Amino acid sequence: MTSYLLERAWVDGAVHDAVGVEVVDGRFTSVTPGAGGGEPVPGLTIPGLANAHSHAFHRVLRGRTQRGTGSFWTWRAQMYAVAERLDPDSYLRLATAVYREMAAAGITTVGEFHYLHHQPDGTPYDDPHVMGHALLQAADVAGIRIRLLDTCYLSSGFGEPPEGVQRRFSDGDADAWARRSSALPGSGAAIHSVRAVPDDQLATVVAAAAGRPLHVHLSEQPAENDACVAAYGATPTQLLADHGVLGPLTTAVHATHLTADDVHHLGSTRTHACFCPTTERDLGDGVGPSAALRDAGARLTLGSDSHAVIDLFEEMRAVELDERLATRRRGTWLTADLLDAATATGHASLGFPDAGAIAVGSRADLVTLDTTSPRTAGTGADEHTAVWAASAADVTSVMVDGRWLDLDRAAVGRDLDAVVAEVLR
């Protein structure tokens, strides 16, 4: 047993002073506000953050894809150019550096939406899971938890075969995807999108994903909605609902351009809605109906997605700030609800309902913030500091499953510089 005395910590929906916690085998065995001794942890401690939607390799594009003009679709062409260059070795080095950046930002669990399965021409590697294993190993080296969301990607647009680098993504059909995917223990599942998985393949994916987290990109761009309606006479959400994709183990990523019926479907099935506001700003997606989704019953989670920035503090407040821009009202999302989205709900959406809270029985994840940095000083040193003032740079220590991580930011930067240069060479 190891004991810690957290100077201040967010426990059971409120910030308490002097919280004693005891950790045995990576779980909290006691959590006692106002009592207890142990190793002091100065600062404000919150539960571990869950980054519910990541494409690790997009990190290469930070500061690069933002320059110049274009649209979501021109961005996608740039992203594909990077996807083409990766092999298992470079993917391991890149993902390791990115996951270490996440660790330094207080992210204790990542949901990696993984579709770079095969060689660039579509031929499987000798080990058909070598790319997925690179991601699992990267998380292990970085010390964070991962849910590999093994992604089914079969078609380019509606009814077109994969082209170019998309051949890397495709297993041919959902049965082949299910066979490969089921051999990866501990993985979750994903449907890339209604563009990439034909309607007659969806049921196979749903059956293979039973009992596991199932994620899907949904209605990020109006053009996808239009094409789906043209192909199937249904919105993407309706199509997913009709094929049993929605439900409490499912996460709809983005959920930006929805009809009232779509919102009802997502809410009534208790589907998670993973917003990625900094990416949605960057790609010009628009502002999704977060309040309507919540009020209908959907549960908010957060992701850094394209990694234009890796900072879940920024994502938390961006949900509310973008809502303010869209509605001119303040307070649609309150502090505690945003913190819940980034911690407990995010972890639950990745199949870790036993993480994301400083509570007896939970996995012992802790994220401590400096509340006296220029950004955070004078803001109350409470949950409002975390959501409204802090940045990833304010994270001073991170524990995952009872182990403190090494947050050597200088080393993280050096590794990122080196691997990005290698990938772009």
Added chain:
Amino acid sequence: MTSYLLERAWVDGAVHDAVGVEVVDGRFTSVTPGAGGGEPVPGLTIPGLANAHSHAFHRVLRGRTQRGTGSFWTWRAQMYAVAERLDPDSYLRLATAVYREMAAAGITTVGEFHYLHHQPDGTPYDDPHVMGHALLQAADVAGIRIRLLDTCYLSSGFGEPPEGVQRRFSDGDADAWARRSSALPGSGAAIHSVRAVPDDQLATVVAAAAGRPLHVHLSEQPAENDACVAAYGATPTQLLADHGVLGPLTTAVHATHLTADDVHHLGSTRTHACFCPTTERDLGDGVGPSAALRDAGARLTLGSDSHAVIDLFEEMRAVELDERLATRRRGTWLTADLLDAATATGHASLGFPDAGAIAVGSRADLVTLDTTSPRTAGTGADEHTAVWAASAADVTSVMVDGRWLDLDRAAVGRDLDAVVAEVLR
């Protein structure tokens, strides 16, 4: 003469390696890419940043006003409660800490929109400039340049006398404001808004401000536009245009809710438009027509305004990111244009046309960024890194008028913590 060798620097619109600069009496006497020796300055160096719109005392509300629900107008009530508590001593301590936070964020010049002139009941202090002097002294201690924008504030709403704390703001009439203001050497001028300065007082302010920077809050909220049209039969912009307020020495702050005619007036007069995107998000103002203003001839500057965050890197990219949310297009604002807004144009709008560039004859301001932090690594170490990846925490050194500043962030945080607690006690 002192010589520096900047590892990489943004000079004349491009990033160059190994830029030698020489400084005499606080100005650059030579700037030579690819040549020269001197004290090495590792990292990426950009010109000094101008924070063209600041209310120093709003910093107290960071992390506090964001909690809960409300609107721009409920936020204003919270802000007034802080305005009521300040005296010359606490204002000096608060502003010093805030300007030191700005210095650590690479801000070399602040435009302080100052209207806390008098005692809480409206009685002038024995020294009628004691509050303004506190701000000047604060900037001096922090080592940054200031343009005190001495603000005329006469009425509450349209035609109503000042009430409550607004009595602190009012000189009674524009003549009295002009007499007091003209005794403050080096100050710029400001019209708080068309709410706060009746139309028959505007010409007096304009005459007294001749040759000096003149700033004015403009159309931040639709309610102000509606009330102005009801009172005068003109939009705020039209009213300002009719009274000679607009022009190349004028800055319209926010400029969010404009008609096509308003845009034409602001553009054809070469008025500056100071956007404060992080505040405009926070207050739910909406997204202003930055592209239309630019295309009409107005010149973009940036401010951190309410100091929900003090980070001009965030403000730069937020202009484009919010435009993407509003239009679903990428690239309305290109990297170099955003960097110009935050440097040369911002300085010019504050009456410092000889600052904001690493160029012979310019004031010797330098801001150096760590391009190998977790945020900035792998992003190219060029101007795109500054605009799309960096944060205030990446600033490693700052020079103002040839002098390096002390960026002791731990001390800044301690001072902010102490003074905010004092003000809220």
